[in-house]
Amino acid sequence: MRAHVLKAALQAIEDVGFERLRVKDIADRAGMSTGHVLYYFGSRDRLLVSTLLLSEADLDERRGAELDGLPPEAALARLVELYLPTSAQDVRWRLWAQVIAKPPSDAGTLARLDGFFRSWAAELAGIARRLSPGLDADDFAVRHCRLMDGLASDVLLGTGDAARARATALAAMRRELATAGRSS
Amino acid sequence: MRAHVLKAALQAIEDVGFERLRVKDIADRAGMSTGHVLYYFGSRDRLLVSTLLLSEADLDERRGAELDGLPPEAALARLVELYLPTSAQDVRWRLWAQVIAKPPSDAGTLARLDGFFRSWAAELAGIARRLSPGLDADDFAVRHCRLMDGLASDVLLGTGDAARARATALAAMRRELATAGRSS
DNA sequence: CTCAAGATTTGAGCGCGAGTCTAACCCTTG
DNA sequence: CAAGGGTTAGACTCGCGCTCAAATCTTGAG
Structure with missing residues (x-):
């Protein structure tokens, strides 16, 4: 579940590049809303740490x-x-x-x-x-x-x-x- | 002149910390408006590079x-x-x-x-x-x-x-x- | 000195995107 | 079926970088 979002994050970075990455890009690719992504990870930064x-x-x-x-x-x-x-x-x-x-x-x-x-x-x-x-x-x-x-x-x-x-x-x-x- | 802003930037980082640093913090300390700071440096990122x-x-x-x-x-x-x-x-x-x-x-x-x-x-x-x-x-x-x-x-x-x-x-x-x- | 043409300076406001909130939804359990 | 907790969506808020048009200042030619 968390892993699914993280895969989506990696894909999103590939697609839109690191500079232009919004949490919406990740949410879209994971098939959920931005609110839901942040519900799991708390903040964009923590999501990126988890991705690392x-x-x-x-x-x-x-x-x-x-x-x-x-x-x-x-x-x-x-x-x-x-x-x-x-x-x-x-x-x-x-x-x-x-x-x-x-x-x-x-x-x-x-x-x-x-x-x-x-x-x-x-x-x-x-x-x-x-x-x-x-x-x-x-x-x-x-x-x-x-x-x-x-x-x-x-x-x-x-x-x-x-x-x-x-x-x-x-x-x-x-x-x-x-x-x-x-x-x- | 640019140097004056950059000194202000260093001071601002000392004062408010790197995480919370807004370009307004720098502008205040340099005695000018945010618009003016960006008129000189183009963007926050370029300002930080210049500070480095x-x-x-x-x-x-x-x-x-x-x-x-x-x-x-x-x-x-x-x-x-x-x-x-x-x-x-x-x-x-x-x-x-x-x-x-x-x-x-x-x-x-x-x-x-x-x-x-x-x-x-x-x-x-x-x-x-x-x-x-x-x-x-x-x-x-x-x-x-x-x-x-x-x-x-x-x-x-x-x-x-x-x-x-x-x-x-x-x-x-x-x-x-x-x-x-x-x-x- | 005067005035026009530019350069500088301002701060209000725009846009974007992170993070919040509420309400609906689903699933379990009694 | 009812109740309640976990889950989900999406509209909303809020902060901040950046833009922009207008105000102010500088310069220099006539």
Whole structure:
């Protein structure tokens, strides 16, 4: 039910774009009235946060399924692709930008958002551990996820392009994995 | 004249907070009408972008003056302090978050925003070069500025605190400067 | 100085969209 | 069937960004 609205929200963003998105666009696509949508979610902002949570949960699942069987080097490259925005219009990242600009005050929601970050970091740490056992994989993972966050904001701004962001992130990771290998 | 409005904008944000900021708050503090403010800046969003540009220009200048005489190790620590948000309410970073969430389409503005980033990176590269001559300082600087961008978004969200962000950034830089020293 | 042509400045008002409210509706349970 | 709580719609309110026409000020030529 809530999920149905959230799917409609994602569709609406695809259709009308993030800038022009009204809650009516979402309500129409979900086959209900604006009042009803707000009855469920309380406010437009909270609806968008929920949409981000859905989007992250989806990706979390797909990531697990997809990276599971891959050799670590390929998994690393794929994780970077999945994490970073595909373009300045990337819906998931536009939602992140929105949420960071207007952070929810609700502690539970913040915890869930943080949980998704940690999930990414844990996945990256697992790969790093396989590639370079001597490394402090958790620290490595957190730092490089944050690096990708920074690169993502560059892409969202329109200053950098997605391909360069991916290349930069991968190069940074490989360099550190390599030097760690040398020193061990 | 424009600067007068922008100062008023910064004051208004301090006073009423980012969430509740109306263009009337700015107009009042600048001693003019809302119509006039918009006559100059075209739209609320463009006004906020200009405010960010002023804020960055200010900091750019202060940074240069302050770091100039410092020994490199102290300069590094101070640069990290100046770059990262002081709290989740940090005005300059809230402006960044706003601009990333609603990026300007104007190429000139994007170029100026990118210019400020590059200015930070150049300053950091200069310090890195002094601390560890063997390093690719430009690459180091860009990566660590992006890392700080990512850490900043964590602080803005309310997930992480400013002190930890500073510690993480500094530790990451020192580690890499140290390992580069070892390998040279 | 005078006056016209523009630039600046105002504030009332428009439009849009988020959020509220009320009344109808449906579904369960006794 | 009746009663009552959850659900739904849509009209309404309200705040705010933005527009616009009119008022005021500036400039500079004659």
